[in-house]
Amino acid sequence: xxxxxxxxxxxxxxxxxxxxxxxxxxxxxxxxxxxxxxxxxxxxxxxxxxxxxxxxxxxxxxxxxxxxxxxxxxxxxxxxxxxxxxxxxxxxxxxxxxxxxxxxxxxxxxxxxxxxxxxxxxxxxxxxxxxxxxxxxxxxxxxxxxxxxxxxxxxxxxxxxxxxxxxxxxxxxxxxxxxx
Amino acid sequence: xxxxxxxxxxxxxxxxxxxxxxxxxxxxxxxxxxxxxxxxxxxxxxxxxxxxxxxxxxxxxxxxxxxxxxxxxxxxxxxxxxxxxxxxxxxxxxxxxxxxxxxxxxxxxxxxxxxxxxxxxxxxxxxxxxxxxxxxxxxxxxxxxxxxxxxxxxxxxxxxxxxxxxxxxxxxxxxxxxxxxxxxxxxxxxxxxxxxxxxxxxxxxxxxxxxxxxxxxxxxxxxxxxxxxxxxxxxxxxxxxxxxxxxxxxxxxxxxxxxxxxxxxxxxxxxxxxxxxxxxxxxxxxxxxxxxxxxxxxxxxxxxxxxxxxxxxxxxxxxxxxxxxxxxxxxxxxxxxxxxxxxxxxxxxxxxxxxxxxxxxxxxxxxxxxxxxxxxxxxxxxxxxxxxxxxxxxxxxxxxxxxxxxxxxxxxxxxxxxxxxxxxxxxxxxxxxxx
Numbered sequence: 001x002x003x004x005x006x007x008x009x010x011x012x013x014x015x016x017x018x019x020x021x022x023x024x025x026x027x028x029x030x031x032x033x034x035x036x037x038x039x040x041x042x043x044x045x046x047x048x049x050x051x052x053x054x055x056x057x058x059x060x061x062x063x064x065x066x067x068x069x070x071x072x073x074x075x076x077x078x079x080x081x082x083x084x085x086x087x088x089x090x091x092x093x094x095x096x097x098x099x100x101x102x103x104x105x106x107x108x109x110x111x112x113x114x115x116x117x118x119x120x121x122x123x124x125x126x127x128x129x130x131x132x133x134x135x136x137x138x139x140x141x142x143x144x145x146x147x148x149x150x151x152x153x154x155x156x157x158x159x160x161x162x163x164x165x166x167x168x169x170x171x172x173x174x175x176x177x178x179x180x
Numbered sequence: 181x182x183x184x185x186x187x188x189x190x191x192x193x194x195x196x197x198x199x200x201x202x203x204x205x206x207x208x209x210x211x212x213x214x215x216x217x218x219x220x221x222x223x224x225x226x227x228x229x230x231x232x233x234x235x236x237x238x239x240x241x242x243x244x245x246x247x248x249x250x251x252x253x254x255x256x257x258x259x260x261x262x263x264x265x266x267x268x269x270x271x272x273x274x275x276x277x278x279x280x281x282x283x284x285x286x287x288x289x290x291x292x293x294x295x296x297x298x299x300x301x302x303x304x305x306x307x308x309x310x311x312x313x314x315x316x317x318x319x320x321x322x323x324x325x326x327x328x329x330x331x332x333x334x335x336x337x338x339x340x341x342x343x344x345x346x347x348x349x350x351x352x353x354x355x356x357x358x359x360x361x362x363x364x365x366x367x368x369x370x371x372x373x374x375x376x377x378x379x380x381x382x383x384x385x386x387x388x389x390x391x392x393x394x395x396x397x398x399x400x401x402x403x404x405x406x407x408x409x410x411x412x413x414x415x416x417x418x419x420x421x422x423x424x425x426x427x428x429x430x431x432x433x434x435x436x437x438x439x440x441x442x443x444x445x446x447x448x449x450x451x452x453x454x455x456x457x458x459x460x461x462x463x464x465x466x467x468x469x470x471x472x473x474x475x476x477x478x479x480x481x482x483x484x485x486x487x488x489x490x491x492x493x494x495x496x497x498x499x500x501x502x503x504x505x506x507x508x509x510x511x512x513x514x515x516x517x518x519x520x521x522x523x524x525x526x527x528x529x530x531x532x533x534x535x536x537x538x539x540x541x542x543x544x545x546x547x548x549x550x551x552x553x554x555x556x557x558x559x560x561x562x563x564x565x566x567x568x569x570x571x572x573x574x575x576x577x578x579x580x581x582x583x584x585x586x587x588x589x590x591x592x593x594x595x596x597x598x599x600x601x602x603x604x605x606x607x608x609x610x611x612x613x614x615x
Binding site for chain 2 (some may be wrong): 024025040100104108110111112113115116117118120121141145147149150151152
């Protein structure tokens, strides 16, 4: 704790645009994008929730005739636009890279996340596909380690790619596997 | 080796008494009011007989055996279940003696297995000596990969117990628990109640009763801790394992191997600073979980030292994580830009990669040092919030099993990624060494 303070180098986004949580090692890692249909899936999800909320507002307006219900509907619409923009950007930001010994997963635009999960630490791999995801022909691969906080979820994968990734991860995990 | 073993024949009695307490607590006063004392007693007696019968039947089907490197536990009346616990996955074993079991010299054996949401299959109850012997045997079997000497179990059990390396002073435990916010504010609450009683005639009996209950509730936790941490002793068990024993009413004795310790946290609560005290907690995978019925969840079993001075901690911590000196960690503070995000915490925040472990310091009032040995790192994350991005900062998280991640907040971006890279490299190297 007696170490001198590190010199204050200001890394603003403009000064060092290449380096961020979305691409920490420029040029060293080849990132794979997820399917472009994830954007459609995300928009559909938002549309469904908006439709439900609008329906609730409509019913309330129908029953009470109150203008509050109408203004609530307007708020829902405005909120939907924001969610749409954030959702699309977030969906596009997903990427993963299989390095020699670990899997990298990145996502997020507002808050950027990067996860590094060594294959040796993998406890099990899940491939999940909900009804909506299946309609879009997509699946989600989740990696689990012994730590509950580990976050390595890759949504929006083609089923074939999801299966390939799962098999590869399982095989790599076996090679490098050990207890805790 | 010995075939299937039964639990002690008194176990159904003890277990049903335990269940009965829960039932009494559930129906308690309402039931007594509605039924009248005689019928209430009759109902209780009937319940006791039923529970006793069920426990006796359950006991007949419960048993355990050690097969190869597996512990098999048979249980269940309608749905028979045989659970096989691979011993190499064993994280730690605890021998617990509840108050009721102490006169009969019986004990419960709790196995912590990684990944289990709760303590896996407690074996309740065994004679204390047998529980100790079984623990020694299981631990010897668990580590047979390292040392193929299979016959160590018998001499180990016969060997006289090693003396304790350290005892925590009971007075310190009591004083430390009184120096906690709930206890410090209790006199105020009591004064308030008395004041209301004296000067406010509208103040009803029920309001007083509920307030008294509330005060009892807040004092309850520190008192439970005092009972739990009473007679806290740390010693060595076979093969460099730690043996931690404590408890006044319910005694616990835990044996955990150093390689099973996932992370270590040193906490300096605000109210303890005057005394220069701290506490040290260990994270062991599968341990700090709630047990099946939720009753034991209040007993904290994660302490290495419930209360200690820095000097004591420096002497004891190396037993858990060899080579770790908490006063000689070389950590670096956060850069000046962090003042916008953490104006006060900035002075406290620090993190660094030491020789064997990743360490972070956080917390303005309750300061906490978290240490994760490289070999125990599960995964590494870097996040960059919108404000952090403007300032060129990022937060590095190191995920560990059985505990919250260690977070190094507001590091310079370049440093964060260098660390992330370095951490994964060092973790790999440390793992390779450990195997």
